[in-house]
Amino acid sequence: MARGLHTMFGIMMGRPDRPQRGACAPSPCNRARFRPKKDPLPMWKRTLATLVLSTGLATGLAASVEAQTLRFGLMEDPDALDPTLARTFSGRMVFAALCDKLVDIDAKLNIIPQLATEWSWSPDQKTLTMKIRDGVLFQDGEKLDAEAVKFNLERHLKMQGSQRRGEIAAIDSVEVVDPLTVKINLKTPFAPLLAQFTDRAGMMVSPKAAQALGDKFASAPVCAGPFKFVERVAQDRIVVEKFDNYWNKDNIFLKRIEFKVIPDTTVRLTNLRSGQLDLLERLAPTDLPQVQSDSKLKIGMAYELGYQTLLLNLSKDGPLAKNAKVREALELSIDRDAINQVVFNGEFLPGNQWVNPKNPNYVSAFPIPKRDVAKAKALLKEAGVTTPLVVNFTVFSDNLSQQSAQVIQAMAKEAGFDLKIQATDFGTALNLADQGNYDLMLYNWSGRPDPDGNTYNFLATKAPLNYPRYSNEKADAAFQAERQNNDPEVRKAAWKDLATQVLADRPLIYLYHRKLLWAYSTKLTGFGDYPDGLVRFTGLKLN
Numbered sequence: 001m002a003r004g005l006h007t008m009f010g011i012m013m014g015r016p017d018r019p020q021r022g023a024c025a026p027s028p029c030n031r032a033r034f035r036p037k038k039d040p041l042p043m044w045k046r047t048l049a050t051l052v053l054s055t056g057l058a059t060g061l062a063a064s065v066e067a068q069t070l071r072f073g074l075m076e077d078p079d080a081l082d083p084t085l086a087r088t089f090s091g092r093m094v095f096a097a098l099c100d101k102l103v104d105i106d107a108k109l110n111i112i113p114q115l116a117t118e119w120s121w122s123p124d125q126k127t128l129t130m131k132i133r134d135g136v137l138f139q140d141g142e143k144l145d146a147e148a149v150k151f152n153l154e155r156h157l158k159m160q161g162s163q164r165r166g167e168i169a170a171i172d173s174v175e176v177v178d179p180l181t182v183k184i185n186l187k188t189p190f191a192p193l194l195a196q197f198t199d200r201a202g203m204m205v206s207p208k209a210a211q212a213l214g215d216k217f218a219s220a221p222v223c224a225g226p227f228k229f230v231e232r233v234a235q236d237r238i239v240v241e242k243f244d245n246y247w248n249k250d251n252i253f254l255k256r257i258e259f260k261v262i263p264d265t266t267v268r269l270t271n272l273r274s275g276q277l278d279l280l281e282r283l284a285p286t287d288l289p290q291v292q293s294d295s296k297l298k299i300g301m302a303y304e305l306g307y308q309t310l311l312l313n314l315s316k317d318g319p320l321a322k323n324a325k326v327r328e329a330l331e332l333s334i335d336r337d338a339i340n341q342v343v344f345n346g347e348f349l350p351g352n353q354w355v356n357p358k359n360p361n362y363v364s365a366f367p368i369p370k371r372d373v374a375k376a377k378a379l380l381k382e383a384g385v386t387t388p389l390v391v392n393f394t395v396f397s398d399n400l401s402q403q404s405a406q407v408i409q410a411m412a413k414e415a416g417f418d419l420k421i422q423a424t425d426f427g428t429a430l431n432l433a434d435q436g437n438y439d440l441m442l443y444n445w446s447g448r449p450d451p452d453g454n455t456y457n458f459l460a461t462k463a464p465l466n467y468p469r470y471s472n473e474k475a476d477a478a479f480q481a482e483r484q485n486n487d488p489e490v491r492k493a494a495w496k497d498l499a500t501q502v503l504a505d506r507p508l509i510y511l512y513h514r515k516l517l518w519a520y521s522t523k524l525t526g527f528g529d530y531p532d533g534l535v536r537f538t539g540l541k542l543n
Contacts, residue, residue, distance in 0.1 A: 068255035068542055070524070072535075073268045073280035075398055076426040077235050077261045080218040083203035084156050087163045087465070088426065089446040089533065090261075092200070093281060096534045097240050097257055099223035101202035102130065102149070103194060107530055109449050111194050115144065115204060115224060125189035125486060132180045136247045138206035139228040146182040150174040151207040153184070164201045166457045166464045168193065170483065189484045191491065195450035198532075226252045226537055235261055253526075253541045263398045263425075269519065272297065278524055278542060279535070283517035284400055285347035291519045300518035302529045303349060303356060306447025306454060308404075310509040315436050315469040319385050326389070327506040329379040333415035334408060335371040336511055343403045349513040353499060354454040356513040361451045361492070363499040376415035387416030394432060394441040397423045405442055433467040441467070444514070446533055451495060452482060459502060468507035475501045 078091030083099055086092075102116040116130040136144040153174050156164035170190035175183040186193070196202065209222035221229050226248065227240035238259040242252055260277065262268040265284040271277045273294065283291065283299075291297050312320060312327055319326045336350035352368045355361050380387060395405040402423055409419040419440065424432070432438045447454055457465040460479050461472075475498055482494035502508070516533045526539035 068253070070254050070257045070279060070537075070540065070542060071277045072257055072259050073262050073271060073277045074259050075265070075268070075282045076263055076396070078238070079427055079430065081221045081229070081232070081238075082218040083200040083205060083223075084159050084162050084164055085218065086200060087430065089444070090281075090426075092446065092534055094238055094240075094259055095200065095203060095223075095225075097225060097227040097537055098221055098229060099200075099203040099205070099225045100136075101199065102197040102204070103202060105198050105449055105530070105532060107528060109531060111198060111449075115202075116197075119194070126186045128184040128186070128193060129177070130182050130184070132182065133247060134180055136224055137245045138204075138209070138222055138224050139243050140206050140209050140222045141245070142206050142208050144204060144224050145179045146176040147179075148204060148207050149182045150176055151210075152204050155205075155210065156201055163464050166460070167196045167199075167201045167453070189486065191483055191486045192450040192452035195448060195453060198449060199453070227254075227257060230256075237261065248538060251538045253539070254537060257537070265399055272519055272521070275521075277521075279518065279520040279527075281516075281518055281533070281535075282400075282514075283519045285345040285515065285517065286343075287519075288345065288347065288517060296522055298520055298522055298524075298527070300516075300520070300527055300529045302516050302531045302533070303358070304447050304514045304516050304533055305355075305449060305531050306445040307351060307354060307356075307513050308348075308442070308444045308511045310408075310511065311433065311438070311441040311443045311467050312507055312509070313436060313438050313440070313468060314507055316439055318391075318439070319383055319389065320391055320439065323383045323385075324505055325379045325383045326385060327509070329376040329383075329415060330412060330417060331369060331506060331509045332372045332376040332379070333412045333417065334509070334511070335411060336368060338371075338411070339404060339407050340512055342407055343400065344512075344514075347515045347517070349515070350511070351513050352503070352510050354510065355451050359451075361495055363496050365496060366499050366503050371411070373415050380416050385416070388413070388418035389416060390418045390420065392439040393419040393421050394429055394438045395421055395423050396429055396442070396444075397425050401442055401444075408442070436467075436469060443467070447531075449532070452479075455479070455498065456483070459498075459507065470505070470507035472501050472505060 074090045074093060076088065076090045078094055079088045080086050081091065081094060083095060100115050102114060103111050104114045106112050115133050115136060117133050119128060119130045121128055132144065132146055132149060138144060153168065153171060156162055156168055157171060170186045170188060170193065171184055172187045173185045175185065177183050204224050206222040210217050213220060226243055226246045228243045230239040230241050232238045241256050242254065246252060262271060265287065268280045269283065269287050272280050291299055314321050340346055340348045340350055349356050350368055351357055353362055393405060393409065395401045405421050409421060412419050429441065433441060445454065456479055457463045459466065459470055459475055461476055478494045478498035482491045485491060520527060523543050525541045525543060528536055530536065
């Protein structure tokens with residue numbers, strides 16, 4: 001290409017690579033014909049030459065930028081890009097690029113520094129003092145300091161519609177000790193606080209941008225992460241670009257990330273194999289063998305911290321909502337192992353609690369119940385239910401959720417349930433859950449390092465994500481016990497007390513725990529597997 005440009009440029013400038021046929025050489029007889037003029041090149045040739053050279057440079061630059069653009073396939077379109085309001089797993093993927101947190105976790109769930117470099121607890125466990133990293137800038141050029149941390153924590157607590165309020169409700173006040181030191185005072189000891197700061201409760205947004213944009217902040221988020229927001233096209237893409245003043249910029253090698261929304265797992269994988277994507281999250285387990293056999297692709301995997309569950313709306317009328325025996329019958333109609341084999345190729349981990357059976361916080365006194373259709377029918381009869389019992393069954397519109405729902409539907413039918421599947425997009429389903437406008441919903445929660453993050457918001461009375469509208473005094477007492485004590489044994493006893501209530505009342509029926517599967521091009525290096533299911537963009541390179 002370089003030779004072609006050189007030749008073309010030489011011709012346009014009137015300097016052919018070799019003499020043209022019929023041209024006379026300079027000599028005394030024709031020297032006048034070769035006497036230089038003030039401007040031997042017409043303007044159009046100068047313009048064309050400039051365009052050719054600049055186009056060549058632009059093409060090279062564009063190729064360079066393209067080579068450093070990570071195309072990341074998401075299963076669903078995130079909700080609000082505001083850490084205070086957000087609640088979707090796919091949104092957390094985008095936040096990992098946009099918004100650093102006070103602290104993070106490593107691959108073994110240890111809490112490690114990020115925007116805070118060190119921290120300490122008071123002897124009574126009611127005050128957490130944190131040192132903020134010096135020299136950190138938000139993407140609008142504003143400084144991150146103790147005042148900004150105070151602003152963000154108070155925003156989480158006070159903002160209308162905050163999804164973080166319940167996660168950090170124990171905070172009583174936030175004090176600025178000096179420009180880089182913040183003191184967080186608690187109403188009571190709160191064991192999960194640091195773990196909460198490893199997720200959106202610990203994300204810091206620019207106070208200046210948040211105040212200026214108000215309730216429109218999610219349309220142009222400004223954080224302190226490695227990439228800054230560029231654009232969003234609903235149900236299509238979110239684009240971010242490297243923030244040149246990021247505090248850890250020397251370890252950020254990507255120039256641009258394009259998050260592409262592709263709900264269909266087959267289409268997402270096809271895009272990866274054809275080179276239209278470099279990375280995708282939530283690979284379908286049934287597609288794992290074909291990716292493993294492709295020399296151009298790699299796999300990342302880890303069991304999630306969260307769970308897949310059935311939400312039951314206890315505020316509705318009808319026997320499913322009002323009678324625990326009917327909910328028990330529904331659970332007994334389900335074979336978790338069969339769902340795992342049929343839909344997930346045996347890759348997921350069946351479970352019946354908010355943590356998986358391999359987790360040290362799993363309450364072993366309550367093992368996974370076996371399917372028992374005869375007992376399920378007997379329970380429905382005891383409850384006075386005339387079968388078939390019709391139940392509207394809301395599921396997400398991705399194909400894995402629908403396949404799971406179809407298997408559950410077939411199983412439940414044998415026991416006397418008629419589940420009417422209603423597939424809808426993720427955002428609409430969450431709105432239905434918020435409004436209490438559902439009967440039964442197949443739902444997934446990505447999970448948190450501390451079990452409190454998997455339970456409190458869903459099960460505590462009037463908690464923000466209490467979609468089942470569950471309220472139980474003994475369950476609330478268990479939450480109080482586990483939250484107010486850092487002693488592992490005290491907390492273990494509290495989890496057992498909680499399980500005693502929740503697994504009998506069944507506001508949720510826990511089904512299984514996903515093996516998180518990522519598929520990516522061999523061109524991508526530096527990828528690590530984390531149990532929270534989020535990609536760390538630090539160190540990632542596209543070769």
